[in-house]
Amino acid sequence: MAVVLDLDRVCCGYRDTDLFTDVSLRVAESEVLCLLGPNGVGKSTLLRAVLGSLQLRAGRVRIAGRDVGEWRRRALARTVAHVPQAAAAPFPFTVAEVVLMGRTPHLGVARSPGRADREIAARCLERLGIGHLAHRPYTVTSGGERQLVLVARALAQQPRLLLLDEPASDLDLGNQAMLLRTVRDLAAGGPAVVMISHAPEHAFAVADTAALLDRDGVLRTGTPAEVLTESELTRVYGGPVRVLTGTGPDGSTVRGCVPLL
Ligand SMILES: Nc1ncnc2c1ncn2[C@@H]1O[C@H](COP(=O)(O)OP(=O)(O)OP(=O)(O)O)[C@@H](O)[C@H]1O
Numbered sequence: 001m002a003v004v005l006d007l008d009r010v011c012c013g014y015r016d017t018d019l020f021t022d023v024s025l026r027v028a029e030s031e032v033l034c035l036l037g038p039n040g041v042g043k044s045t046l047l048r049a050v051l052g053s054l055q056l057r058a059g060r061v062r063i064a065g066r067d068v069g070e071w072r073r074r075a076l077a078r079t080v081a082h083v084p085q086a087a088a089a090p091f092p093f094t095v096a097e098v099v100l101m102g103r104t105p106h107l108g109v110a111r112s113p114g115r116a117d118r119e120i121a122a123r124c125l126e127r128l129g130i131g132h133l134a135h136r137p138y139t140v141t142s143g144g145e146r147q148l149v150l151v152a153r154a155l156a157q158q159p160r161l162l163l164l165d166e167p168a169s170d171l172d173l174g175n176q177a178m179l180l181r182t183v184r185d186l187a188a189g190g191p192a193v194v195m196i197s198h199a200p201e202h203a204f205a206v207a208d209t210a211a212l213l214d215r216d217g218v219l220r221t222g223t224p225a226e227v228l229t230e231s232e233l234t235r236v237y238g239g240p241v242r243v244l245t246g247t248g249p250d251g252s253t254v255r256g257c258v259p260l261l
Contacts, residue, residue, distance in 0.1 A: 001028035001030055001031065002028060002029050002064075003028050004027055004028060004029055004063065004160055004161050004191075005026065005027040005194065006061070006065075007024055007026070007049075007059065007061055008062070009022050009058065009060070010022075010023045010046075010058070010059035011023075011058035012042065012048075012049050012054060012056060012057060013045075014045075018057065018217065019041065019042035019045055019217055020041075020046075020217030021217055022059075023217070023219045024059075024219075025221055027161075027192040027194060027209070028192060029160075029191070030189075030190055030191070030192070031192050031209060032183060032187045032192075032195065032208050033192075033193065033194050033195070033207060033210075034195050034196075034211070035194060035197075035211045036196070036200060036203060036210065037213035037236065038214075038215060038236065038237055041217070042213060043196045043213060044196065046213075047082065047163050047165055050063070050068065050080070050163060051076075051080065051082055051163070052069060052071070052076065063079060063161060064161075074105055077104070077157070078105040078106060078159070079160050079161060080160070080162075080163065081102070081153075081154035081155075081157040081161070081162050081163065082154065082163045082165070083150045083153075083162075083165060085165045085166050085169070086146075087146075089139050091139075092139045093137070093138050094134065094135050094138065095125070095130065095136050095141065095145075095149050096121065097138075098138045098150075099121040099125055099156050100113055100117060100118065100121040102121065102152075102154060102155070103117040103120060103121060103156055103157070106157075121152075121156045124155040124156045125152050127152070127155065127182060128148045128149075128151055128182065129148070129175070129178060130145060133145060142170075143170040144170040144171050144172065144175060147168070147170050147171060148175065151164070151167055151182070155182075155186065159191055160191055161191065161193075162183075162191050162192070164183070164193065164194070164196065165196045166196050166197060176199075180205050180206045187206075200224070200228045200233065200255075200257040201256040201257060203224040204225075204255040205254070209222070209223065210222065210224040210226075210228050212233075214235075215236075220232070224255075225255075228243065228257070230243050237259070239259055239260070240259070240260040241258070241259050241260065242258050242260060243255055243256075244256050244257070244258065
C-alpha cells in the first residue's frame with residue numbers, strides 16, 4: 001500500500017517550548033491510525049503540522065510523497081480533510097450547506113456546486129444518519145450533531161487523507177459505533193485515516209495502528225494490542241488503568257479500558 005502520510009523526525013512547539021522533537025510515523029492507504037495521549041501533549045498540534053498550518057521546527061511532513069509546504073492550497077484541500085475538535089459557525093448556514101462546503105476544493109471554474117456535488121453531500125449526510133437535519137441551521141444543532149455534520153463535510157471532500165480530531169467525543173454509544181464503522185468502511189475504500197481519540201477502545205475497534213504520545217514528547221507506535229497495554233496506559237496517563245476483554249458477536253475479542261480510582 002502506498003504511503004499517504006510520512007512524518008520524519010518532526011519537531012513542533014510554541015514559543016520557547018518544544019512539545020515533541022523527534023516524531024516519525026507513516027500512514028498508508030486504507031490504514032487507520034489512532035493517535036492517543038494525555039491532554040495537552042500536542043496531538044492537535046501534530047495535525048496542524050500535517051496541514052501545513054504550523055511551521056515545523058525540524059523534520060519533514062510529506063503527503064503523497066510531496067512536502068506539505070510544496071502543495072498548492074487547493075490541491076491540498078482536495079487531498080486532505082480535517083475535522084477539528086469544534087467549529088463554530090458565524091452564520092446560520094443549513095446543515096446541508098455546511099456539508100456541501102466539503103465539495104468546494106473540487107468545484108470547476110464556475111465555482112458553484114452542481115447536481116453531482118449535491119448528491120455526494122446528501123449521501124454523506126445519510127451515511128452519518130443526519131439526513132433529517134439537512135435543513136436545520138448548523139448554529140442550532142447539538143454538540144454531537146455538529147460533530148457528525150463536520151465528519152459528513154469531510155467525507156464530502158473525498159480526501160485521500162482524513163484527519164479526525166476527537167470526532168466521537170460528544171457522541172452517544174450508538175453514534176460512536178456508527179462513526180467507527182463509517183471510518184473503518186471508508187478506509188477500506190482507500191483513504192488513510194488519522195483519528196485522535198481519548199478512548200483506547202476506539203483504537204482497539206478500528207485502528208490498524210495505535211500511536212501513543214507521552215508527556216515527554218515520545219511517540220510509540222504499533223498495533224493497538226502492542227501499544228495500549230495496561231502498563232503503558234498506566235505510565236502515560238499517570239494512574240492505574242485496566243484493559244478489559246470480552247467477546248464480540250462474531251466471536252472476536254473486544255477490548256475496553258477503565259481508569260481505576
Ligand atoms: N497557538 C498556541 N500558542 C501557544 N501554545 C499553544 C497554542 N496552541 C496550543 N498550545 C499549547 O500546546 C499544548 C498542546 O496543545 P494541543 O492542542 O496540541 O494538545 P492536545 O494533545 O491535542 O490536547 P487535548 O487532548 O487536550 O485536546 C497545550 O499545552 C496548549 O496549551
